[in-house]
Amino acid sequence: MTDHTLIIGAGQAGGQAAASLRQFKYPGKITLVGAEVFPPYQRPPLSKAYLAGALAAERLYLKPPAFYEKANIDVVLNTKITKIDKKNKTVCYQDGSIHPWTKLILATGAPARPLVCAGSELKNIYSLRTINDVTALQPQLKKDKRLVIIGAGYIGLEVAAAAKKHGLHVTVVEAENRVLSRVTGEALSRFYEAAHRKAGVDLRLGTKLAHFIGQRAYFKNQDTVSAAVLADGTQLPCDFVLTGIGSLPATDLAKKAGLTCQNGIHVDQYCRTSAANIYAIGDCTNQPNSLLNGRLRLESVHNAIEQGKTAAAHIAGHDKPYDQVPWFWSDQYGLKLQTVGLWSLADETVMRGDPASNSFSIFYLKAGQLVCVDAVNDPVSFMLAKKAIPARARPDIDTLANPQTDIKSLLLQ
């Protein structure tokens, strides 16, 4: 049969792979199948400008419909794929129809981790991953309403910032002893804790949620949440709840098809899975990382884009091994955080600039080598670090700590 690449998942990675295939002059058929009703769209604004009501949904779309038509990419939306048959090289759609492929790309993403406890089925408890999630959540963002947020990661904190801007009462409950504990070091955690407390957020660290209690409605299945109950018995009355407790890679299809999965679908530097002719890209993957010298799962737009390009290149016959330094960003209260590298590798940190000025950076080094930079309103440090980290820069620590010195020459000998 003619070449046919079928992409499972029409998110950032899936959309990129489809577009890149045509860019690499892939002549075969391309089908992009998504479970959501929307074409590929960007998720970061969901907890930022889109939540604040500043954008129409169409502005989130990565490409206009005309793009897919012109590029001859079949976009199939609102459709789940229920099975991969790797022997016969087909997939099964939810309506039972069977579709053949010559190359398969899994771009299934990482849905929000569900919070399961007594009362978690009550109404007005939300997570935030999709446009539909925000559509449900947005009407609640009204002045003086009481919001309890479970989890102080990027999502929890960005929503806290947005909610404060709308004049809500916000309490954030975090089980770890600091915010953003999975994504940054202690110094930056403390900075963000101070910023949120200054804005009026009631931040409860080292605090576990026990369960939710609800308000009786006429019909039992419409009981709404009325309070979050903490492990020590404290009750936090609320009108609604947002849970931001991480995401889980969508690996069911891959596992059932016998692909190697462990904290994501295992891929190599070409995004190939353990099965011939099957690739995986984006949030759902577990990949080799040269900075870490090991495997990891990344949740970032940049990774989704780059893995999409890598898989497409390989299918189109080009060797383009993936070797990117991870980078991320977060916007809260006009504080623009840009992060490049992996902070957890570090054995020492250097602060450059004064946090009180709201413009500073934290440099993380391992055995003298730069492995990560957290830059707050300091794009110069961020952009330089993007080059310096893969170049294995070994900046002088004392000079780094002195903001009067020239950072460019420090990092890019």
Add this chain to the structure above:
Amino acid sequence: MAKITYIEHDGTKHEVEAENGLTIMEAAVKNMVPGIDADCGGACACATCHVYVAPDWLEKTGKIDPMEESMLDFAQERQENSRLSCQIKVSKELDGLTVTLPEFQG
């Protein structure tokens, strides 16, 4: 609405009717003008939406804020009339604007 002309590095012209409120970057992506990557989706975090604004239009595109100014230094082949197109909002004041695209982004 505003008519924006994008000129690719090889001289290919694209004339676009851009809606008010979009950024120059979004209008390009929406109308399939090649040559603007916008890897970060317009968050002023990547410098891959770099354009050269026709000199007589530069002032009309507005002031460059410190964040864009810093990021612009990392755009390839920065010139006097360089802007990050995700930071310029379309309005009727920009009707007739022409921007040229660099050969490479990032």
